[in-house]
Structures are given as C-alpha cells and as structure tokens.
Amino acid sequence: MKHLTLFFSLFLLLLSNGIEAQNSINFSEESLPKLLERSKKENKPIFLMIYAEWCPHCNKMKKEVFNTAEVADFMEKNFICAWQDVEKENGDFIKKKFDVKSYPTFVFLDKNETLLYNLSGEYKTDALIQEAKNALNPKMQLPYLEQQFLNDPSNVDKCLAYILTLGKGKERKQISIPAHKYLATQKEQDLVSDKNWKVIANAVTDIESREFQYVLKNQPAFEKLTSPLRVERKINSMVSESLKPFTENLDTIQYFKNRKIAKTISLHKTDSLIFMFDVTLAERTQNWNLYKKTTAESVEKYYWNDSRMLKEIGQTYLKNIATIPDLNNALKWTERAITLEPSYDGYLLTAQLYHKAKDNKQAIVYAQKAKDFSESMGWNPTDAKKLLLKLGVK
Incomplete structure (x- = not known):
C-alpha cells in the first residue's frame, strides 16, 4: 500500500510539473x-x-x-x-x-x-x-511591406503600412527615411490631407525639413484637419526628440547645436519646453552659473504661475547655490509659489532660503508659518520645529 501511495505521489508530481511547463x-x-x-x-x-x-x-x-x-x-x-x-x-x-x-x-x-x-x-x-x-502573416511582414512601398513610393497607403509596422519596434528617426521618400513625391499644397498628416506625425523628425516647416507655416490648416492638441503634441515632440538624447548623454556641444534649431520654432510652448531642457542639462552637468543665468532670465516668463515648478527650482538653489543675490531670486519665486498655493513645503523652503541668505528674521517668520500651517492640517511639523530651534525660537 505504501508503494502504491508513493507511486501515485510521484505520478502526480510529474503530472503537475508537466502542466506547469506547458x-x-x-x-x-x-x-x-x-x-x-x-x-x-x-x-x-x-x-x-x-x-x-x-x-x-x-x-x-x-x-x-x-x-x-x-x-x-x-x-x-x-x-x-x-x-x-x-x-x-x-x-x-x-x-x-x-x-x-x-x-x-x-x-x-x-x-x-x-x-x-x-x-x-x-x-x-x-x-x-x-x-x-x-x-x-507574409503580407504583414516587414520585407513584404518594404518591397510593396519601394515598388510604389508615391502610394500613401503603402507608405503608412510600412512605416507604422516598422515603428512598432524602431525609433522615429529610422522610419523617417521611407517617410521622406514618400513625402518627396508630394507637392507642398498636398501635404494638408489626413493621410499625409499621419505620415508627418508618425515619421518626420527633422525640424528643418520642408514638411515640418510647412506645418509651422500652416498650423491652423493642420489644426482644422486633425486638432490643435495633436498639432501641438507633434511640435513639442519634435523639440523633445531633438534635445532629450543630448540632455541624457550630457553632450553639451550637440545639445546647443540642436537647441539653436529648436529655437527657430518661436512658439511660447516650445520655448518653455526648451527652458526645461536647459535647466535639466545645467543641473546634470552641475553648471550652476548656467543654471542661475537660465532661471533668472526665464522662470518668470514661462513658470510664474506654476507653484510646483517654482518650488522645485527653489530647492535646487537651496542645495547648490550660495550667493545672496541669487538666493533672493529664488525667494521671489518661492514666495510666488506660496501666493499661488499655500503649502507646508512652500513655507518651509522659503524659511530655509532666508536662513541661507542670512536673513534670520524672515526665516523665523516663514518657519513659524510652516509650523502653523502644518498643525492646522493635523500634521507634525518636525522640520519646521527643528529650523525654529536652530534659529533660537523655542
């Protein structure tokens, strides 16, 4: 009986392993x-x-x-x-x-x-x-779709079938080659069409290309064709794709070369996006002179009404910058952030910046505001209390 039980146990174990493998x-x-x-x-x-x-x-x-x-x-x-x-x-x-x-x-x-x-x-x-x-499916494979397109490069449907499939695994720059081969067969006035917009939106990556420049010059026509949001997303993605790799790789030479091209777009949205890449690059390369210059010139232009961003930049100043005139700039931004949206972290950050700028009187004022705000929300204002003690307030 024991042997029989053992046999069935082994059988069930092997069976379960087989099922698991499948x-x-x-x-x-x-x-x-x-x-x-x-x-x-x-x-x-x-x-x-x-x-x-x-x-x-x-x-x-x-x-x-x-x-x-x-x-x-x-x-x-x-x-x-x-x-x-x-x-x-x-x-x-x-x-x-x-x-x-x-x-x-x-x-x-x-x-x-x-x-x-x-x-x-x-x-x-x-x-x-x-x-x-x-x-x-042979008719959905890349070699077939590529050959169909090459046999008829002026056919938008064949172009879209190829680049959309290729784009499932390749970057936009790689699918731009066949896309531009097709677009070269199109007159400028023919670019404003639903299918041609799809080709441009999915594959064009060169800001200086004829097609993208035509979109910029005829933006209302493309917005009417698709939507203002989609056109804006395309324009912003062109800037991001142009600058992001060099921000990540800390390639300042190529970054500023591409930045010069991106600035030719001259739209408020894209300029604010470029500003964000500028400060990111300056922070990652720890070029604090560039960071101070960039933020001093552009924070109020692009992010004066963004409480989160104002506080984020203020935190960078708190950690990395010690010159009092520059700290005063940061204080202007964090006080604006508090005006837009009163918050514990906003009051505390402002207090810390005043302390770093050697204005302990104002540091006490904002540390107390941070403490009061936190307690009004039922939170424990530990950091505010520590700062007040440091400032001689018990």
Whole structure:
C-alpha cells in the first residue's frame, strides 16, 4: 500500500510539473547561430526577446504574460522562443545587431536571419498574440511591406503600412527615411490631407525639413484637419526628440547645436519646453552659473504661475547655490509659489532660503508659518520645529 501511495505521489508530481511547463514559455538561451540552425531544421521562425533584469516592463511580462497557457501554447507551437539578457554573454552583440534602444525588444526572424517583424515595449497577453499572428502573416511582414512601398513610393497607403509596422519596434528617426521618400513625391499644397498628416506625425523628425516647416507655416490648416492638441503634441515632440538624447548623454556641444534649431520654432510652448531642457542639462552637468543665468532670465516668463515648478527650482538653489543675490531670486519665486498655493513645503523652503541668505528674521517668520500651517492640517511639523530651534525660537 505504501508503494502504491508513493507511486501515485510521484505520478502526480510529474503530472503537475508537466502542466506547469506547458503554462510558461520555455525560452532558449542559445546563441543566434544555433537558433538559426534550429530554425532551418524545425522550419519555424525565431521569436527573440531582448531584455534587462532591471527592466520592470520585462519582468512584468515574464510574470504575467509568458506564464500563461494561452501565450505559451501559441508561441511554442509557431516559434522557436529565445531570450537574451543584454548584460550577459552575447548581450552587447545582440543589442548592437538589432539596434536595441529600449526594453523589452522583440524580434521575429526567419531561418535566413531576415527581420520579419519587430516590437518594443510592454504588451498584454491578447495584444502579444495578435502581434505574433501578424508576424506569421507574409503580407504583414516587414520585407513584404518594404518591397510593396519601394515598388510604389508615391502610394500613401503603402507608405503608412510600412512605416507604422516598422515603428512598432524602431525609433522615429529610422522610419523617417521611407517617410521622406514618400513625402518627396508630394507637392507642398498636398501635404494638408489626413493621410499625409499621419505620415508627418508618425515619421518626420527633422525640424528643418520642408514638411515640418510647412506645418509651422500652416498650423491652423493642420489644426482644422486633425486638432490643435495633436498639432501641438507633434511640435513639442519634435523639440523633445531633438534635445532629450543630448540632455541624457550630457553632450553639451550637440545639445546647443540642436537647441539653436529648436529655437527657430518661436512658439511660447516650445520655448518653455526648451527652458526645461536647459535647466535639466545645467543641473546634470552641475553648471550652476548656467543654471542661475537660465532661471533668472526665464522662470518668470514661462513658470510664474506654476507653484510646483517654482518650488522645485527653489530647492535646487537651496542645495547648490550660495550667493545672496541669487538666493533672493529664488525667494521671489518661492514666495510666488506660496501666493499661488499655500503649502507646508512652500513655507518651509522659503524659511530655509532666508536662513541661507542670512536673513534670520524672515526665516523665523516663514518657519513659524510652516509650523502653523502644518498643525492646522493635523500634521507634525518636525522640520519646521527643528529650523525654529536652530534659529533660537523655542
């Protein structure tokens, strides 16, 4: 009887392990050459996930998407599934080969290493399966869509089909090449159309390009065609895409070169966006002279009515700047923030700035206001009390 019980226990354990295996994708960690060999033998395309362990979107998909029977069954039936951690062996090679800019990135390859389809970002179960089905459809694969477009580069539908699919896994700059090939076939007066706007909105990245300059000169016409908000978003995205990479990489030479071009747009919204990139770059490079100059010239022009931003800039002054005339500028901004929206952190910050500027009389006034405000809200004003004690007030 004991042997029989043991037999059934082992049987159930093996069965449960088998069920568990079927409920998650068995990702291979083989090298790309070995995957291509398997692809030829098994006559299946490759589904390759490129990820990083620290990526929250990657980990979420591993936990919530790849551990479902629906995804596991479909993907393993139709693909050789593999993944590559970019921080492990071969990771750098794979990252460069497929020009990976974000995680997770998914590439679908045939046995000859031809890129059939690409994706980037987090996908839910149903969406991933649908995209995988697209990757299996010859008429939705990138080589087919590219050839259809090249055969008829003046056809807007073929252009859109290609760039929108390519854009699922590639940056806008990469899809701008075929987009401009199509747009070159269009007269300026023909650009104001629904489909041409879609091409411009999804693929144009060059501020100085004929197409974007035409949008700026004829903004009301495009706003009527789509909406003022969408046109504004496109204009702002052009500035962001032009400046953000160099802000992140601290490439000041290229940043100021592109900034000069971005400033030619000459709109209040874009100028305020450029200001934010300016202060971000100055802060990240710890160029406090540039930070002081930039904020002194532009805070009141662009963020005089933004309490949060005024306090954020004031905090940077508190931490990094000691000259009293500059601290007085910061005090003007934090006092404005309190006028717009009274707050404990606003009063406390102003008190701290006055203390740093060696005006303890005003520091006491604002520290007491911070304490009173906090107590009126039922909070414990610990930092305000500490500052008051430091200032000699018990």
